[in-house]
Amino acid sequence: KQEVTQIPAALSVPEGENLVLNCSFTDSAIYNLQWFRQDPGKGLTSLLLIQSSQREQTSGRLNASLDKSSGRSTLYIAASQPGDSATYLCALGNYGQNFVFGPGTRLSVLP
Amino acid sequence: EAGVAQSPRYKIIEKRQSVAFWCNPISGHATLYWYQQILGQGPKLLIQFQNNGVVDDSQLPKDRFSAERLKGVDSTLKIQPAKLEDSAVYLCASSPDRDYSYEQYFGPGTRLTVT
Numbered sequence A: 001k002q003e004v005t006q007i008p009a010a011l012s013v014p015e016g017e018n019l020v021l022n023c024s025f026t027d028s029a030i031y032n033l034q035w036f037r038q039d040p041g042k043g044l045t046s047l048l049l050i051q052s053s054q055r056e057q058t059s060g061r062l063n064a065s066l067d068k069s070s071g072r073s074t075l076y077i078a079a080s081q082p083g084d085s086a087t088y089l090c091a092l093g094n095y096g097q098n099f100v101f102g103p104g105t106r107l108s109v110l111p
Numbered sequence B: 001e002a003g004v005a006q007s008p009r010y011k012i013i014e015k016r017q018s019v020a021f022w023c024n025p026i027s028g029h030a031t032l033y034w035y036q037q038i039l040g041q042g043p044k045l046l047i048q049f050q051n052n053g054v055v056d057d058s059q060l061p062k063d064r065f066s067a068e069r070l071k072g073v074d075s076t077l078k079i080q081p082a083k084l085e086d087s088a089v090y091l092c093a094s095s096p097d098r099d100y101s102y103e104q105y106f107g108p109g110t111r112l113t114v115t
Helices: none
Strands: A004-007 A010-014 A019-025 A030-038 A044-051 A056-059 A062-067 A072-077 A086-094 A098-101 A105-110 B005-007 B010-013 B019-024 B031-037 B044-050 B053-056 B065-069 B075-079 B088-095 B110-114
Touching: A004 A086, A010 A019, A019 A030, A019 A086, A019 A105, A030 A062, A030 A072, A044 A056, A044 A062, A044 A072, A072 A086, A098 B044, B005 B088, B010 B019, B019 B088, B019 B110, B031 B075, B044 B065, B044 B075, B075 B088
Parallel strands: A010 A105, B010 B110
Antiparallel strands: A004 A019, A019 A072, A030 A044, A030 A086, A056 A062, A062 A072, A086 A098, A086 A105, B005 B019, B019 B075, B031 B044, B031 B088, B044 B053, B065 B075, B088 B110
């Protein structure tokens, strides 16, 4: 059974810092990994999707990497802004088990 | 293109009452998902539809939860009778199948409070 962890659970950084959020998983039999952001009281917004055959995806200031052999994905945010404050979740599409989400990392970017 | 629509946005009921949620996916998306998100946790998949058929309902508490997808488009999720532990946000998502990426697009969710 796929288990997903995200470390740290919460992170507070000053504006302008580069930061890395981590997602670890136990079963490498995945077909994709998706990073989402969730603002308080809102639904999930897709940030990046990485297919199992890919190693990274980039969108603007965001870069996500995937290393199936080590069971890890990272989300890199460059030059953080207060508007980046949200909860970031990773979700894995698994063969035979469907989608499993991590618990999320709550990010606060201080002006 | 219009996003995933859900209604109602908020619902407060007493335990043992019944409640229903509605979801309209993005036009043309064959796959539809219902998730339950308890405060402070990641979403948990309840049921996945591919067109009219159920692909995965292994985590759906079938003694009280039911779901259907009408003509492969809209979907309803029902709880009857509700328990206190059902208080959560219920999220609907959809995916296009055209490229087998299964990228998910989420609606705003329905926040359920059971008192």
